[in-house]
Amino acid sequence: MEAIVKNVERTTELLAVSQTETVQRWDKQTLDRAFQWTQYCQHVYTRFHANPTVRDILEKQLQVTNESLRTTFHGYTDITFSDLSQCQHLLLVGLLNNAAVPSSVVKLLFDTITVGGKYKDATGHCTELIEVKSACKVLSAIHLKRSTSFPGSDADVLGMTLMEMLDILLSPATGASKVGLAEKLLDNLLQTCGENENFSGVVAAALLSRKNNNTAAATTTTKMASEGVSFHFILDWLQQHHSLLHNMCSTLPIGLLMDLHQQSLRFRVTYGDMLKQWGSQLEYDVGEGEWVQMYTTDGVSFKTLSDHYRSLLGACPSTKEDVERELTELKVADGDFDVRGLSIWGDLLSELNTV
């Protein structure tokens, strides 16, 4: 443990040094070693981010290191524990922005990629980055049937990573389940995103990630156990973040919602409740002869609502029955009139039946 703390401290110092003039003396060996240290720190993060005890120790040490480095280096920015996961990126940014770095060192980073052996050195690191990013841009311009579908590969990757993180945090195997940390994570992410739209796709991708993964890798028994746990956890959390849930259900393609509907009973209930709530928010405008949103600005239109219900009817026979029954019950509760404009449920039913 002591060794790890010391190494993290050293790497933090290294990061600070990399932004000063001392780098003039750097050569290939120094560069490679620096990269290896940052890689090490990234491993430390992966290993301990779900372990509050170790995390605490490291965070305290980093605070101490930050204080001393602040006095030594002018314009120093603090490194926190979560920054450790971005260590290599920070080093790279620092070096590339530092005019004192010898051009020979920079040339190494942009050298041709060597098909590396076991230990990866810094040569060609930036070239590889450029290659990968450019390839992504090229591929994103290719439009075949499904590949343009929402949520898109970037949200997919983020969603999958999110699920993996939740799995670790919520799995009983890593000690006491850290529900608090998991909640904090989701809250944090939502806050980072600012707008709901940015996060909806990621959450949806996270919920769907199991479906895509099931056909791929083999799932171990421990994974099976927590797979349900993370999924439910997200749904629970969504209940408390109503606007995000609303955003998800109203902006995601209906096909995606149907996938989720198929996958989870719990989601069916959540989704059904959401639809009912949307329905209850619509008021009949006698002048227009239409059901309209009176109270909320981001509410859902009658047409959208009926589209959602239509998809549900088309999902599978048992769902069709359930939905029809539910709508009928609601219509009956409203007085069971067949006149347009009196009950949204009745009007929905007649709309759906005319197709």
Next chain:
Amino acid sequence: MSQAQTGSMAGLKPQEVAFWLGKAVEWGQTESPDTQRDTCLHLGPLRAFLQLLLTDIHMRISTTETMRAIPFVGQFLGRLCWNPYVTADAESRSLLLQSLWSLYSEEPHNAVERKANQWIRNVLCQLATEEEDSATHMLVKHMGLPPKEYNVKVLRKMVWLLVEEVGESCSSLADPNQRCSCDSVLAASVACLPLVTCPETAPLIGALLQRPVTCDKTALSQDFLDAVSSAYSRKCVSLEAQAVVSLWCHNLASLEGAVMSLLDSVLSNPASIPHNLESTITHSLLPKACSQHGSIFLIVNDIFRSMLVQVEGNQTLLSLIHTFTICFLRELAALQPQECVSLKAFFPHTPQSLLAPLLTHPSEMAQEAWPEHLAWITASLQRLTEEEEEGNRGQCGVFEAWFLLVQCADWLEVASQLLVSARPQDCGPLLWLLTFYHHPTNRGHHRTQQLVAAREVWDHLRSLFLLSAPPLPADRLQSLAELMSAVPQQPSLDSLLVVSLLGNFAVFSHNPLSGAREIVRMVVQRSGLVREAVCVLDMVELRLNRERASTSLTDRVTLRTRALRGTLTHMAQHDTHTHGTT
């Protein structure tokens, strides 16, 4: 007016420069499918131009001079840096970066050079570290994902999704209501031109190549196929075996290139055969492709045939063809039963009567049956040659029959082996077969003479190995050596035939090993055909390995073979040692 005075570019023509500057601007302005397609199709010529530009920059003394001579260079390179199609392609990217570095001054002398340095460092920094979508970047950071890992994962996911879709064949023929997807796949293949050498996108390249062909529209652009073919021959792309086979199916030029490359590597390095031959051939993936597609086998054989005509009597080539056929038959046998096509489809030109007998491997029948089988084969071949000489059949018949014999040369070695123990009245057909193999065309009607010579050799060998007791009759040794080193112009026997017989006698006869060794050593030393003798012994050993299950005398024989080979190799080393370089 000298070029240096006007400061104009040495190898760069003004209209070329204008063209490419215009293109760079055009490509940067819009991101429509048309501009993207245009960029991809111009990648090859762009690389050539970038190379010219780089050469030009290298000729200049300083960046200041470069900026004066080719003022457009900064703007041009800068625009290309932000074009993902140019930066995704390994070669263009490398040329681009090299050009930038060539403009970098280690010791800037003035403001222009200082500014250039700063600009270059800026561009590089942005290219490597700028994150397009800051919202996503924040999310990535908060999820504790290193940005590089994130980008790689996104790329892999995109590749995976596209691979799935490309793999679905267009079903428009079966179901007319479904729109044919071949057009969009065709566009995708063009868009993938810059990605041919990127390791992460290799699965997509493979998927495009292996896309099931179910409708008559082309789904792969010719530029794409050419790019993949070129990258494969330069070993810049890693494709799985089936993808390579598909590439050859789509692109004849790449198949021919692969065959020529195999021929080249084998024929230019004859010392490596025969042991490495099989693995070299298998690694080329050509036998696998041939077994799956009869048309490929026919093309490969056509190339072999034309090589045979060009390079007459080249033992390496003959061994190659033989080993190739062995690998091919093995691959064929490994195929699923429903994929099997009758052998006639693979050998359409061969006289049918010879097909089954020659293609049956010696190990598939009892050793006792070999003489009769060979007699049958020889009789058929003799009939063919007589018919041809009488003018009844075309020349093709004999050549095709001989070609098949070359492909199934195991039977030839069996014949050599049988000659060791054959009785004088039985050796005729076997000697005929050997003579025919080494001298298929009866030019000048020398076959009769050759047969007589062959008989003579056989007699000599027989008496040396089977009948004599030590000391060895010197005169017989001398005449044998003379036969082997006869001048090639004379219509005498192929020395290889004699070496082959010698080797087989040494291995398969029952006289003591020391005696055999002595004979071989003396004869080979006098004739100088050490390498050929070693080759013969190697081939015997390889054949015995192939027939391991059926022959009963393998152990004794294998030991003899190895011992004899050891003697010869030692002799060869001793020779080079005493005589310096050979």
